[in-house]
Amino acid sequence: MNDNAKKQPVLMAEPKKQVPLRLSPKLYAAIAAWAEDDFRSVNGQIEYLLTECVRQRKKNGKYVGEEIDVPPELDLK
Numbered sequence: 001m002n003d004n005a006k007k008q009p010v011l012m013a014e015p016k017k018q019v020p021l022r023l024s025p026k027l028y029a030a031i032a033a034w035a036e037d038d039f040r041s042v043n044g045q046i047e048y049l050l051t052e053c054v055r056q057r058k059k060n061g062k063y064v065g066e067e068i069d070v071p072p073e074l075d076l077k
Contacts, residue, residue, distance in 0.1 A: 021046070024074075026074060026076040027074060027076065028042070029076065030074070030076045031045055031046060031049075032045075
């Protein structure tokens with residue numbers, strides 16, 4: 001066996017935490033359409049969006065927007 005054929009150790013990923021999530025039908029449909037556009041599953045899209053939000057929070061130091069208690073107006077069709 002030559003040096004190029006040596007096996008690399010397999011790293012096991014930590015299991016992902018499962019979280020039940022309730023979404024309105026309109027929000028789910030919007031996320032599903034977005035996920036399809038990005039070639040992701042709905043679950044993958046939600047994980048991507050949450051990851052981006054956390055990354056943005058770390059970037060600007062804010063946990064949430066200024067108007068956290070104001071419900072968002074979703075213009076979903």
